[in-house]
Amino acid sequence: MTDRRARRRTETQEEILRISLEVMAADGVAALSMATVARRLGIQPPSLYKYFPSRAAIYDALFEHGQKGYLDAVRQAAEGMEPGLAAMGASLEAGARWIMANQILAQLLFWRPVPGFTPSEQAYAPALAIRRHFAMLVEGAVARGELAPEAAEEEGLALAASLIAGVVSQQLANQPDASYEDGVFMRLVPRLPEVFAGAYPPR
Numbered sequence: 001m002t003d004r005r006a007r008r009r010t011e012t013q014e015e016i017l018r019i020s021l022e023v024m025a026a027d028g029v030a031a032l033s034m035a036t037v038a039r040r041l042g043i044q045p046p047s048l049y050k051y052f053p054s055r056a057a058i059y060d061a062l063f064e065h066g067q068k069g070y071l072d073a074v075r076q077a078a079e080g081m082e083p084g085l086a087a088m089g090a091s092l093e094a095g096a097r098w099i100m101a102n103q104i105l106a107q108l109l110f111w112r113p114v115p116g117f118t119p120s121e122q123a124y125a126p127a128l129a130i131r132r133h134f135a136m137l138v139e140g141a142v143a144r145g146e147l148a149p150e151a152a153e154e155e156g157l158a159l160a161a162s163l164i165a166g167v168v169s170q171q172l173a174n175q176p177d178a179s180y181e182d183g184v185f186m187r188l189v190p191r192l193p194e195v196f197a198g199a200y201p202p203r
Helices: 003-027 034-041 053-079 083-100 103-112 121-143 154-174 186-199
Strands: none
Touching: 003 034, 003 053, 003 103, 034 053, 053 083, 053 103, 053 121, 083 103, 083 121, 083 154, 083 186, 103 154, 121 154, 154 186
């Protein structure tokens, strides 16, 4: 494949993903239709399969794209900061802001609304990197004497993930159209490191 053809193929795939997000926003994340995407793209449905062999392949590409975007957001927020509660708070806020700005992708990433869809190993790899990022921040907080050692264990990391997931879920369920600054539940995000530290106070 020539560079020009490869570039054109990549551009078409990106356009398909953009249209897919529009369809998901209008009809629901689980209601993505290959026929609808093809019609909006201006091609026959069989032609769409040259770019994505199935609906699941589109979901998979969107899942990977979304996880990479979330990972970039939380990493950049903590860049230049020592691992610890402050960096954890910065990453949590950046992640919450990303979710509010990308609600359709966030549903696919964190709430799994599509029956039978399981991301591929490649698509899931950024999610594992996100977990490692937050684990590093918690471990840093333990090393700095901000948290008890148990905070860095499996249960502690699960609690940290549950805290932000709960706040974001409440926000999207009750005020999906609010900005981050105006969201009633988003105001709780800066307090999450304190809540987490309360569960694992340093000894």
